[in-house]
Amino acid sequence: MKKYMFAVLCVLFLLFIPMVLFAGGQPEKEEAGGIPEKVIVGCLEPLTGAHAVFGSEAKIGMEIAVRHINAAGGISSLGGIPIEMVVEDCGENANSAKLGAESIISKHHPAAILGLYISRLTVAASEVTEREKVILIADALVDNVTAMGRRYLFRPAPKASQHGVSAVEFVVEAAKQQGVPVSRVAILNEDSSFGRSNAMGAVDAALNNGLTVVYQREYPFDISDVSSIVTDITSAKADFVVHCPYFMDAILFANTFRETGKIPKFIVGMGACGYTDPESIQALSDSSEFYANTYSYNPAKDTAQNKKFVQDFIAETGHIPTEAGGMNYYAMWVLAEALELSGKLFPDDPLQPDNLREAFLQLDLTSGPAVDAYPTEQINFTDTGDNPYARATVLQVIGGESKVVWPFDDAEAAAVFPRPDSTY
């Protein structure tokens, strides 16, 4: 037994080193300009660990996008070559994100990488993409992702503070429409940089709209009892609550609000998933009713392209596209459009990073499949890599399903405002 075990360990020890070192693979021959046979795009998402929920949804969104793009004839300006997606896990900390980025670049030399979702991971991995001059299309919404001065980083989705602004604006507009007076707002967020960015936007918007912030707190995302917070909000007499939950805490808050029986006029979530995510709705069942949440994607957008995507997504997962899925679907389309443009502008070497970056910067889309799936009607990028026309939509859970209720022009259903079960 002893001998056997030792022998096994020895063999493992000897095997691991070369295995690991060659796992990276030998660098393939660099494409020396010209038009390649296919465009390789990397999908680097947290597929393990605490953030795996988001990563796996994002991956599905990208896969569907690649299928649609290739079915539509690939990148036509490059002679109709297809996009090929390679997947890598970026784990849950800075270390694994960097490893993942290095690994995917050294193995596959992608023209662009999509993903990372968590700002911490994006920060770490973008250093690699920057050095290797690989375009990174980020789906982390935290404001500072585009404030790092990264040249090759673009983010089509609305940034986090935009979500905070949208949440407040939605409530203010809906209140005006319904003639309900709202003046006191409670702002609540979990203690990550994402929560903070959202709340910053919300505080700003609240002050701009002449509201009083009567309660403002940050709480740990892994909180286990929120009764103190909920009763504090009640005693602060907030008309409505703008809340950036992480994921599980949305469930906790919704249940506790219902339990105390003191429900403000409205509770709106800002940022990623929280209240209107299919998983949350399932976990909350009827407690989720009338909760609203901002969304970086508009699943109800009335275009053929978007409907096709929603259909495919439902076929694959059984629920409407989550934010991560939708965001990456249009991100992949934006990339395709940029490649298209790059092929036109620089026919000699369209995939050269600086050329591709130039194409991104010159991109100004107001129609086409990317815009069809995008929450607003215009996509172009500033120097920092943000789309100034990005805006979030608001979804509300009505009858157990999340419906788009804002912007009012694109709404699927009329917003239920204020909450019918509001008690004060």
Add this chain to the structure above:
Amino acid sequence: MPFFPTGKEGTYIFTPLVFLFYAGNFLILNPEERNINVNTIIQGILNGSMMGCIYALIALGLSIIFGVMNIVNFAHGDFVMLSMYFTFWAGSLFSIDAVATPFITFPLLFLFGVVVYFLIIEGTLRQKYVTQIAVTVGLMTLLRALAQIMWKAQARALPYSIIQGSVNIGEITLMTSRIISALVSIAAIFVVALFFDKTWPGRAIRAASDDLDAASLMGVNYRWIYAFSFGLGSALTALAGGLLMSFQQVDPTMGLRFGLLSWCILALTGMGSIPGLLVSGIIVGSAESISMSLWDPRARSLIIYLIFVLVLWLRPRGIFGRK
């Protein structure tokens, strides 16, 4: 970052003691801004005490495993996590209310405890504590990874429970689910205390754990006594899991929090006193709740761990410990 009107800027915090000082300052300097009145404090203490009773119930299992039998179990918090997943599973499979699930999960977790005891714990009984910690840390990691694979990373919750609701007394709102959970916890703690003090199986467990060698020499079947106690310790988390799931959700990473929390309560209580768990549970719970409403919700784990570390420094045998 010129942001957030919370007045935190410019305060240099380093040592835990300075932290407490800072907290004190804050309470005195900004009462208006914080909307503090007597009701807030009473509400905080009541909420915290009720949660504290449940924390005591969580710590009860560990108190049997460590306090009575002297087995170091770092995975206790993950036992609670597992019991909550079992509750979720039983609740959604048979569509029964969370509070009814302990009838199913109690035997399951008892069995789980016995199996874990024979597979893993027994081999470490006569070894150094480091071995026990290493093994249970391994168990903790394993349970967490398995939970992540089986139930994915997202949170799971059961439908709105029948015991959820609220009672208003003046300005103060009490939640019935917390009241019922607290009462059940108190009852369970006293039943277990009576079991160990007044019945012969309870005394036999105590005797066996006092002297492992003597017990095995005297022919007491210590193996089964140990297995039973370990099973009981883990089965009690089923009760806690059922109560918690009536108003909470579960995710795979919550084990560490509950684990440290129960160790903290155990340290505060001291060895061997089972009803004492309630007192320290209430202390921890109220401290947590008050710090959340008066200071900052983020400070809750800070307060708990500070209590823990300070207790270890200043009174290593706890409030009720007999050394």
Add this chain to the structure above:
Amino acid sequence: MNTSVNNTWKSSRILIGILVLASLLLPLLFGKNQYNMILLTTIVLYSVLSTAWNIIGGMAGQLDLAAGAYLGLGAFTSGTLVIRYNITPWIGMILGGIVAVAFALLIGYPLFRFGVREVWYALSSSALVEVLRVAFLMWEDVGGPIERFIPYHDWSLYHLRFGTYTPFYYIMLFFLFFTLYINHRIRNRKLGYYLLSLGDNEDAAEVLGVDARTCKLKALVIYAFIVGATGAVYACLYGFIHPSFFSSPISLEVAILGIVGGMGITYGPLMASVILVSAREILRASLGGQMESFYLIIYAVVLIIIALFRPKGIGHMFQTAVSRLAEKRNRAVPATGGNRNGE
């Protein structure tokens, strides 16, 4: 000294020489591929942490779970210095180590003074990581929830920022040699013997004249300094600082590597780090997408099996195998006495 002892010593010296040379030359082989380099750097980084842990955890037997705390303190010290005041991380490394040491003294002195031992030591150290994480999350001047970036430079020795990982690899390798040397030196000196005896039985050691408090504190200080200084490099390697650096998983992992490697054996944690960290990376890279958290299961099972059946760890297994080999060789040549492996 008999011939066999000399032989073993000579051959192990040659072996060490070869290993050192090989580790120095590795970047020549793999330096082209950045992925390999960051992987090597990560392995060496974990080796440094777990080898340093060996001093307090392995030798003194104090199961310290606060590696993340000292790592974070080092990272924040040097990170803040370079971001705010443009002070080079080389100074930050020293200062980071000093801050970590100061904190270790602040925490360790009362813990050892009041006789906090065994389980309670492990628990209180793991609570400290959480305390610091929350504290830095709330301390908006230095920490806060938003990442703080360390400015990027393609190649700046002053800022310790490089476009490649090779310099980091060499820095960490130097740290590793230093830590191994410290380990080795302590192990063969008074402090080492005292620490080992404390780890085995504190009461028995004390009546033999071992000053438990001071020895443990010394071990803690050395460990905290190395981890703190590593933290400074850690911050530069990843390019930002964030309270999530005060990480319980990393602390646990460091202790696991130390235990699996073999408590008190100088090169044990190194072997464990090479094996387990590369195993984790292989599993992440190959199975990451399909089997979430699979590497954690491997980790956990290895830990349980080693702790149950081979509590002395990989290092000890290696040691016995080597001494058995030496015995065989001695039997072939007429032997004059036992040899002294493991010294």
Add this chain to the structure above:
Amino acid sequence: MGDKIILQTESVTKKFGNLLAVNKVSFDIFEGEVLGLIGPNGAGKTTLFNTITGLYQPDGGRVLFNGIDISGIQPYKVCKLGMSRTFQVTKAFGSMSVSEAVRVGAYNRHGEKNVAEKVDEILDFFQLSEIRDQKCSDLGLAPLKRVELARAAATDPVLLLLDEAGAGLTATEMAELMNMLKVLREKLNITLCIVEHVMQMVMGLCDRIVVLDHGVLIAQGLPVEISRNQSVIEAYLGKRAVK
């Protein structure tokens, strides 16, 4: 036997909760003698040892070692002053080899330069050279007890307290141990204080005997006197049918 008092306990008391484990015990140890400390199980002998060597804080009274008050000071300081001990239940340094364990003791009075010499000397003296490289965890009871004795002797003590050094040994091993203790005392001039159950050893080795019962000192004197003392026979020997 000199008449210089080397250790003096003045009404030392130790309580565990309500239990008086050691109750106002006062006795002296003279330089160069072998003192036997006997008493039935649970008489408080080990507790007394622990209190003397600083592992326990006394609840009352004081302990003077060479005229210095050592009550309640840390064990290592007591050791530095020249007192060491062995344990009833062996507390081996499982992960160390025999020579390493002895080395821990030897560092008490020796620096890095001459510690190896001291270790060799002690190993030779206790006939442990043969097994010097074996791990302590692999040893049997008899060699283990010898290692404990050796590492305590390596601290160069003036006074050595032995807690049941003979328990569990065979007759031959016992005889060897007694010889060794005699030589130890004569050659190294160490004062010994022995807690023992084995009467053969106590009577054969000790110059003087102190008897404890229920934490109280009930008699002290020469072995012959003790074996005739009525209260001792009642408390201790009486129950065991004097052979």
